[in-house]
Amino acid sequence: MSEIATKSELLLDTVKRRERDEKIIEVDEEKIKVVIFRAGSRCYAFYGRNIREILTPREIAWAPGLPDYLPGLINVRGDIESVIDLRAFLGEERADCAQCHIAIAVADDFISGILVDVVEDVVDIPASGIKPVIAGLPDAVRELVAGEFEHGGETVVLLDLAKLAAKVTVR
Template identity: 35%
Template sequence: MSDTQEIQAVTFGLGAEVFAVPVTLVREILDYRETFRIPGGPDYLLGLTDMRGEGVTTIDLRLRLGLSPVAPTPATRILVIDIPLEDRVLVLGLVVDRVIEVTSFRADQIGGAPDVGVRWSSDYIGGVVKRDEGFTVLVDMARIFSSQEVAQLSSCAAAAA
């Protein structure tokens, strides 16, 4: 990637933190709604969300990143994204506190993931962008879940379908 190449991203907030995912992974942004609960999943697995008749496995991204849970507000959204895996694409709904904007970052604005001073594992931080309003963390969605977690999320969704 050249330094002048731009990455379009959807930015979203979890508490005071701002994160981003490439716009190419975002399928849809839904208003928050209650999910159909799936028993036996990890604590961050909320259940299935109906998206035009399709059940989308939905997680609380705050819990997955080790942040405290919060009650949904009118700004809470479900970001439906495609996570590219080795053998397929996993469609996942991420409950986020708010969606902020679609924006662009130049490749030369993106710094490496810090390995100190952050509350979450840096394994799935794809980079950090310094902006006027603070830092935006680019999330590498393909690395946010272990292969066992992907298998568990897939089997929970299949069992409920």
């Protein structure tokens, strides 16, 4: 019996090795949880680690002296939180507060509700799927962006909560 591998055996061995390597890559690739939501005409997302909960539409109490992007405050089981109308920064038409869900967003010592039209999905995506934004966004939105990725045939703009916090926090 010949000890020399045939061409087919060599090819098969190569194919199997490549398949094994691909599986290892799939297992090891970092996944990132994101919360995808709609605000106006586009889909956006925050990192899942930044979203503590999603509240159903509810009354937002008005307070005097606030800028347009702060419609007021809400009571979350006894804790009083501010609410941000994200659309003010996204170049989208202003939200109807009474219809919007509210995402409670946290990053370090920042916490606030953020108006979203509706939460579309909560998914784990491969880190490599997040690409830099190439074009098509106004400069004001780019300031808040961490990247973009494809989901369900649509481009989702991934927002960086820390950048939003820096923009809205008055020292």
